[in-house]
Amino acid sequence: MLIVFGAMALVAGFVFGMESWRLADEVHDAGDxxxxxxxxxxxxxxxxxIVQVDCSRLGRPTTLTLWLEVPDAFARRIVFVPVGPAPLFFGRHWLAEQLQSRIRHMQSARMDAVTMKLHAVDPATP
Structure with a gap:
């Protein structure tokens, strides 16, 4: 029986170590x-x-995952523990909502700029 508990403790320690190893040490917001x-x-x-912002809904601590359009030095995703109050039960973290909103706004502005540029070089336009 003691061997079973010891094995479970080793597996739990390994899983926890793997989870904490993949977390970024610091993430700072510097505007854009x-x-x-x-x-x-x-x-x-x-x-x-950043293509998508995911938020862990189960387990503590809450983690945010930022999925990148192109892999970077940290691979295709960045996982970190956000500061501030965690959501209750199955809610989404407020920082995930804020980041997703800012990203959508930037992508929308980028699409508007591309559309304007296409209209500016269209030879059919008088």
């Missing part, structure tokens, strides 16, 4: 970019390069 530090590596991630 996020500054991400993991160990000695520090990378600037433009908000426009």
């Amino acid at each position: 970019v996020l500054i991400v530090r993991n160990g000695r590596r520090k990378v600037r991630i433009p908000l426009r390069s």
Whole structure:
């Protein structure tokens, strides 16, 4: 019986260690970019390069996952524990909502600029 509990403790420790290893050490909001530090590596991630923001709904602590359009120094995603109050039960973290809203706004502005540029070079336009 003691061997079973010991094995379960080892597996739980391994899983917890793997989960904490993949987390970024720091993520700072610098306006249009996020500054991400993991160990000695520090990378600037433009908000426009983030495709999606996911929020863990089960388990503690709550984690946010930023999915990147193009893999960066931290691979295709950045996972971190956000500061501030965690959502109750199955709610989405307020920071995930805020980041997703800002990203959508930037993508919309980028699409508007591309559309305006296309209209400006259209030879059929008088």
